[in-house]
Amino acid sequence: MHGLRTDTKVESGQNARSLVIRHLDKEYVRGVPVLRDINLEIAGQGMTAIIGPSGTGKSTLIRCINRLVEPTRGEILLDGQDLVKLHGKALREARRRVGMVFQEFNLVERLTVIENLLCGRLGYVHPFPAWLRRFPEQDVARAFELLEVVGLKEFAIQRADALSGGQRQRVGIARAVMQEPRILLADEPTSSLDPKTSVEIMELMTQLAGERGIPVVVNIHDVHLGRRFAQRIIGMSGGGIVFDGPPDELRDEHLKLIYGGENWLQ
Amino acid sequence: MIASQEQWVRFTPRQRLVRFSWYFGIVAALVFSARNVEIIPEFLYDAPEQVADLVSRMWPVAWDYYPTSVHAVMIETLHIATLGTIITILLAVPVGFLAARNITRSTTLNYLAKLILVSSRSVNSMVWALLFVAVFGPGAMAGTMAIAFRSIGFVGKLLAEALEEAHPGPIEALQAAGAPWISTVTKGYWPQIQPAFWSIALFRWDINVRESAVLGLVGAGGIGTALDASMSLFDWDRVAVILISIFTVVMLAEVVVTQLRKRII
Amino acid sequence: MSEARSGRMVALGRPNWLVRAGWVALGVYVVYAGSLLNVTWDRFVIGLAHGAEFIGRMFPPNVSRLELLFSDMTESLEIAIIATFFGVILSLPVGLLAARNLMPVWVTWPARLFIAVCRSFHPVIVAILFVKAVGFGALAGILALIVASIGFIGKLFAEAIEEISLKQVEAVRASGAPFMNVITFGVLPQVLARFIGFCTYQLDSNLRNSTMVGIVGAGGIGGTLFAAFQRFDYDFVCTILIAIIAVIMVAEVGTQRLRQVFQ
Structure with a gap:
C-alpha cells in the first residue's frame, strides 16, 4: 500500500521501523528547558511506556515527535528521516506516518463516527473530494472493518458527541490506525477514563498495534497499567530520562527517583 | 442500519432530498434574481474610470471643512444617538416588563407587547425617520424619535429575555417578606438584570451611532445632512472628510462600548 | 461572575451617592441634549396633531399602482x-x-x-x-x-x-x-x-x-x-x-x- 519510502535514508544498523531521538531540547520560554537532552531509540514493535510526574515534559516529548510542539534543538529520526528539519508538505507526509491518540480523544464532535475515522486518511485525500466526503472505497471499507474490530459498528453514522468516553477513545485509536502509521503515539490515553475502561483501551491498542507490527509509545501516569502492558518503561523526571528498561527491572528506588518521596509507595 | 458497509453516504435519502430542495430553491432564486435584475452593462464598463474619478476628486481631502461644517453636525449625530437611546430605554422598559411572561401573567398583554416590539423592528430606521420628518418636520427631533422608535423592539426584546431568565429565588424571598411590587422590582429583578441591561443599552447605542449617521439623508438631522449637501454639490473632497469622521467616530464608539462592557460584565 | 453580582447587590443595599450623581448627570444631559436638538414638549404636542392628520391621509391605502x-x-x-x-x-x-x-x-x-x-x-x-x-x-x-x-x-x-x-x-x-x-x-x-x-x-x-x-x-x-x-x-x-x-x-x-x- 503506502509501503516503505525507498528514498529515505536508512542509517546502518537501524531497523527500518525505528524512531531515534537525539539530544532533544525543548524550551517554551527561553532559558527554561522542559526537555533536557533526551536520547531515545525505539525499534521493532511492542509498547514503550513513558512514566513520570505531571509537568515533567512527557506530553511535550510525545508532541515533539509529530511536531505538534516545535522542538528547540535536536534530531528526531523516523525511519532515518529527520522530522525536525521538515516543513510544509514534507512535514505533513511525515505526520501521516505517525498515528496519535489523545488524552481527551480530540474527536471532531459534530462529525459522525465514520467521518472521524476517515479523518485519519485526510493526509491522502485532496481537499475537494474530502469536502464532498468522497473517500476512496478501500478507505471506507477499512474504516468499517476497524469499527467492527473496536466494536462500534452500529455507531457508524452517529455523531461523535453521542459516545461515552471509552467509546470515544476507541474511535480515537481506530482513527490513528486508519493512518497506517509507522509508529503510534498515545498521550495519556486513559487519564480521562475509569479503571476498567482504561484496561480495555490499553488492550485494544496492544492488539491493533501488535497485529500490524506498529510500535507504540504511550505516556501514562498509571505505573501499574504501564507495567502491565509495556515491554519497556522509560521514567522521566525534571525533563530528562532517569530510567530505561523492562518493567520487571523497575524497582521502588527507581520510582522514588522518578516521582520523589516514598510515602505514596506504601 | 447500514445497507452496505462499502457504501457510506453522509445523509439519509430524506435528509438529502430536503437539503437538495433547499439548494435547488436557493440556486433557482439566485438565477431568477440574476436574470431579472436590471444591470446596465455600460455603467459597469465605466466603473473603473468612475472609481478613479471618485478617488481623484476625494483627494486631497478638504480637512478645513471639518471645523466649519462637519464638527457641529457630528456632535448632533452623537446627541441623536444618545438621546434616542435614552428615550428608547424609557419606552422599552415598560414594554419589556409587559412582554416578560414571568412578570406579566396576562397572555393578552404579552402578545400586545410583542406586537409593539415586532412592529418597531420591522420598520427600518430610515423609514421611521421619513415618518417622523412628516410628523415633526425636518431636523434632529425627527431623527431622535426615529432612533428611539426603531430601537424599542431590540431593547424591549432583549430586556424581556433577561427578565425571563432572572432567578425566582430572591424575588420569592422578597414577596414572602411582603415587599411591595416596586421593591420586588428594584431589589429583586434589577440587581439580577443590571449587567444585561447596561450591556443591551451600550450595544444599542453603538448601533444607533451608525444608524444616526444616515438619517440626515432624509432630512432627520445629524451628519447625514452635511453628507447629503456635499453629495448633491459633488464636493467629493468634503464627502471624504465626512466619511473619515464617521469611520473614526464609529470606531471610537465601538472601543468605548467594548471597554465599558468589560467593566460591567 | 456570581461573586461579582452578589457583591453589587450588597453595594446597592446602602445609598450610593456616586450612582445618584450619575442619575442626576443623566437627567441634566437629557435636558441639555433635548434643548440642543430642539426636542421640546411643545413640538411633540404639535407633532401629535400632525401625526393624526398624517395617519388620516395614509388611509385608505392607495392600491392603484x-x-x-x-x-x-x-x-x-x-x-x-x-x-x-x-x-x-x-x-x-x-x-x-x-x-x-x-x-x-x-x-x-x-x-x-x-x-x-x-x-x-x-x-x-x-x-x-x-x-x-x-x-x-x-x-x-x-x-x-x-x-x-x-x-x-x-x-x-x-x-x-x-x-x-x-x-x-x-x-x-x-x-x-x-x-x-x-x-x-x-x-x-x-x-x-x-x-x-x-x-x-x-x-x-x-x-x-x-x-x-x-x-x-x-x-x-x-x-x-x-x-x-x-x-x-x-x-x-x-x-x-x-x-x-x-x-x-x-x-x-x-x-x-x-x-x-x-x-
Whole structure:
C-alpha cells in the first residue's frame, strides 16, 4: 500500500521501523528547558511506556515527535528521516506516518463516527473530494472493518458527541490506525477514563498495534497499567530520562527517583 | 442500519432530498434574481474610470471643512444617538416588563407587547425617520424619535429575555417578606438584570451611532445632512472628510462600548 | 461572575451617592441634549396633531399602482438574494483570515481592518459610493449589501472560529492533513451551524436594507417610497409600508425554517 519510502535514508544498523531521538531540547520560554537532552531509540514493535510526574515534559516529548510542539534543538529520526528539519508538505507526509491518540480523544464532535475515522486518511485525500466526503472505497471499507474490530459498528453514522468516553477513545485509536502509521503515539490515553475502561483501551491498542507490527509509545501516569502492558518503561523526571528498561527491572528506588518521596509507595 | 458497509453516504435519502430542495430553491432564486435584475452593462464598463474619478476628486481631502461644517453636525449625530437611546430605554422598559411572561401573567398583554416590539423592528430606521420628518418636520427631533422608535423592539426584546431568565429565588424571598411590587422590582429583578441591561443599552447605542449617521439623508438631522449637501454639490473632497469622521467616530464608539462592557460584565 | 453580582447587590443595599450623581448627570444631559436638538414638549404636542392628520391621509391605502409596487418589491428581493449569496461566499474566507487562533498576525490584522471598514458604514452610505461608481440601479444596491454582509458575517464568523476547540483541530492536523482539509474537517463542523445562523440573519437584514438603498438611487422599492413621501402621497406610502412589513415578516419565518434544516 503506502509501503516503505525507498528514498529515505536508512542509517546502518537501524531497523527500518525505528524512531531515534537525539539530544532533544525543548524550551517554551527561553532559558527554561522542559526537555533536557533526551536520547531515545525505539525499534521493532511492542509498547514503550513513558512514566513520570505531571509537568515533567512527557506530553511535550510525545508532541515533539509529530511536531505538534516545535522542538528547540535536536534530531528526531523516523525511519532515518529527520522530522525536525521538515516543513510544509514534507512535514505533513511525515505526520501521516505517525498515528496519535489523545488524552481527551480530540474527536471532531459534530462529525459522525465514520467521518472521524476517515479523518485519519485526510493526509491522502485532496481537499475537494474530502469536502464532498468522497473517500476512496478501500478507505471506507477499512474504516468499517476497524469499527467492527473496536466494536462500534452500529455507531457508524452517529455523531461523535453521542459516545461515552471509552467509546470515544476507541474511535480515537481506530482513527490513528486508519493512518497506517509507522509508529503510534498515545498521550495519556486513559487519564480521562475509569479503571476498567482504561484496561480495555490499553488492550485494544496492544492488539491493533501488535497485529500490524506498529510500535507504540504511550505516556501514562498509571505505573501499574504501564507495567502491565509495556515491554519497556522509560521514567522521566525534571525533563530528562532517569530510567530505561523492562518493567520487571523497575524497582521502588527507581520510582522514588522518578516521582520523589516514598510515602505514596506504601 | 447500514445497507452496505462499502457504501457510506453522509445523509439519509430524506435528509438529502430536503437539503437538495433547499439548494435547488436557493440556486433557482439566485438565477431568477440574476436574470431579472436590471444591470446596465455600460455603467459597469465605466466603473473603473468612475472609481478613479471618485478617488481623484476625494483627494486631497478638504480637512478645513471639518471645523466649519462637519464638527457641529457630528456632535448632533452623537446627541441623536444618545438621546434616542435614552428615550428608547424609557419606552422599552415598560414594554419589556409587559412582554416578560414571568412578570406579566396576562397572555393578552404579552402578545400586545410583542406586537409593539415586532412592529418597531420591522420598520427600518430610515423609514421611521421619513415618518417622523412628516410628523415633526425636518431636523434632529425627527431623527431622535426615529432612533428611539426603531430601537424599542431590540431593547424591549432583549430586556424581556433577561427578565425571563432572572432567578425566582430572591424575588420569592422578597414577596414572602411582603415587599411591595416596586421593591420586588428594584431589589429583586434589577440587581439580577443590571449587567444585561447596561450591556443591551451600550450595544444599542453603538448601533444607533451608525444608524444616526444616515438619517440626515432624509432630512432627520445629524451628519447625514452635511453628507447629503456635499453629495448633491459633488464636493467629493468634503464627502471624504465626512466619511473619515464617521469611520473614526464609529470606531471610537465601538472601543468605548467594548471597554465599558468589560467593566460591567 | 456570581461573586461579582452578589457583591453589587450588597453595594446597592446602602445609598450610593456616586450612582445618584450619575442619575442626576443623566437627567441634566437629557435636558441639555433635548434643548440642543430642539426636542421640546411643545413640538411633540404639535407633532401629535400632525401625526393624526398624517395617519388620516395614509388611509385608505392607495392600491392603484400595485404593478409598480410589485416590480420594485421584486427588485428589492433580487438585490437581497444576490447580495446575500455573494456576501456569504466572500465572508467565508475573510472571516477565516480574521480568526486569530488559526492565522498569523500579519494576516488577521488586514482582514480585521477590512471587516471594520465594511461594518462601520451604514449600507446606505456605501450605496452612495457605489451609485457613483457603477451608476444608479440595482447593481449599486447589490454591491453595497455585499459589503455590509462581509462586515457582519465576517466578524461573527471570525469570533465563532476563535471560540472553537483547538483539540479537535490538533487531531486533524496530527493526521498530516493539508490546511484545507484541516479547515473542512477540524474547523467547519464546529462552526457551520452558527455560520448558517448568521447567513440567514444576514438575509433578513439585507432584505430590510434592500428596501432602503433606493433612497439614494441604488435600486429597489426605497426610491419609490422616498418619492411618494416627497410628493406627499401618504396613501401610497402606506401601501408600500404594508408591503415591506409583510415581506419582512414572511422572510423571517422562511429563514427560521432554513436554519432548522441545516442545523
